[in-house]
Amino acid sequence: MKLILNLVYKSLLNRRMTALMIICSIAVSVALLLGVEKVRHGAKQSFSSTIAGTDLIVGARSGSVQLLLYSVFRIGNATNNVSWESYQDIASNSKVAWSIPFSLGDSHRGYRVLGTTDAYFQHYRYGKKRPLTFSQGVPFKQLHDVVLGAEVAKKLNYQLGDQVVIAHGVGSTSFSKHKDQPFTVSGILAATGTPVDRTLHVSLQAIEAIHVDWQSGAYIPGSGGTMPLEERDLQPHQITAFLLGLKSKIATFQLQRYISNYRAEPLQAVLPGVALQELWGMIGIAENALLLISGFVVLSGLFTMLTVLLTGLNERRRELAILRSVGCRPLQIVMLLVIETGLLTLLGIALGMLLLYSGLALGLPLLEQWYGLQLSLSLPELAELKLLLLVLVAGTLTGLIPGYRAYRYSLADGMTVRI
Amino acid sequence: MSSLIELQQLKFYWRPDTPVLDIDQLQIEAGEKLFLHGPSGCGKSTLLNLMAGIHQPVTGRIVVDGCDLSELSAAARDRFRADHIGLIFQQFNLLPYLSVQENVLLPCHFSALRREQACLHYGTAEAAASALLASLGLAALIDKPVTDLSIGQQQRVAAARALIGNPRIIIADEPTSSLDSDNRAGFIKLLIEECDQHGITLLFVSHDRALTKHFTRVVDLQQLNRAGGRG
């Protein structure tokens, strides 16, 4: 056995150029496979860490995925709103520790505008219960202050103190703008890798204020009366949704039931984790397709190895005949070739990991900074190890094909190699 | 006891209806140095392969050292060959990625018996290899890569490898055809000397009749072989 390993090693060293090519081709495909797997994992991780620490999301009755989409991911629109009275009532329930109201519906150059309160900056959590932090400035204080998500500020190149005009509605080409009431950037949030980065935050009162002169979706100047904004009661009448944090998790289901059966209007409360799971299940197909593709890349890497080894086998018939003549058994010859492919695959995997991890080490800070995508540089997960093991087994078994050919040769060739 | 190698009613076909070998009887005694010749294509190499247990006769028996080869399993024949037979080919006998010494030691790795016998005489297999290489005039080359050797030197290394661990038989298929005539005579003398010294039987195939004088027996396969060959 030791001898066979030694022979494999020296024979490979003798063919180091070819061996290196095979190792590289396997390394690249393994790096790709693991990379896709890591991004997939990271995407799922950051997807499921979009919202954390919230016990219930409450909105008008629709579907739980829909509620999650429009409230947390800012995709799509609510079909109905929640009345301010219901919100006040539920938020003051004795089991509730904190609540964050959400008022959506306006936008700025494709980015959603969220009307909320200071509670948002205090209680909203993402990832591993990380709070929102300001990279510059402070929360909104004045009526026309706006706090920008990291991506909004970066992509649109806004600084503190810049003026921002909010559009009515959510299309990026929305023509009706609240030009009469420009906002001033008071703060910019640090990147989170969540939809928060793509949101502009203003106070609930500001949302009311910019809609003063709007009557059923049309801007009619002066229609809201002539009273100055400062003197008006800008208490909202309705909001889009709200988040609840409870004093004790045990009360979650009880409160959920209470909200679902709420008398005053049809409401629903969903657990963020459950809704995220449901949503991920729906978009999981795309990620599986990605994994499938990188699986095929690995397969093509193995085929490269097979082709190269089979082509080289003819030149090695002499070598195999010599081994046979000194007493090497046909099965040992098969073993020789299987160990060879196994070793090449193993080295390919090792190099692939090295490639991937050094690539990640260099690229991670950039990925996090630009896309908020947080991949961990941790050791491979169990699932990744399983994948690698699969590649190793497949690579090793690939050796059976040239092994079988060599077995036939070594029986037929005898002392004279026929080509 | 009978001869070391005995062939009886041996027939071998590569393709049905055209026999390559049809030999009624051939006996080779222990210690003989047999020179086998015949025109190209008459089946010399095929016969050696049969005696080495690489191919199986279609009918008939080959008994080597009291052992009927056709009664052995393929694995047992492999073991038998590794233990008792040293082989030398016409050319390219050596593994290019091993040193001279490593090449010579190969049979000792695949056959415990050969290793034992090598150790019996010299203490270690490595010492046996050194001694053999020295007596073949290759002492200075022992750690060289084989690719640095001349053809004549390579053939002598192959001879050392066939000799190590005292097999019963050495089968050499035209080992001298790539050497010039001076080298040929030198090679054969050394080979026969070593075989004599260790009581090894030598089966030697060559086209060069000038070499017959070194051997104890000369066999013309064409006369022996009723199939006649197609050369």
Ligand SMILES: Nc1ncnc2c1ncn2[C@@H]1O[C@H](COP(=O)(O)OP(=O)(O)OP(=O)(O)O)[C@@H](O)[C@H]1O
């Ligand atoms: N593997 C094989 N498959 C089919 N036919 C073969 C095979 N090996 C040899 N033969 C045929 O068997 C016959 C004998 O071949 P062999 O190699 O034994 O001849 P030889 O006497 O050694 O010739 P040479 O002196 O040229 O080496 C030839 O006619 C050859 O064509």
Ligand SMILES: [Mg+2]
């Ligand atoms: Mg021949």
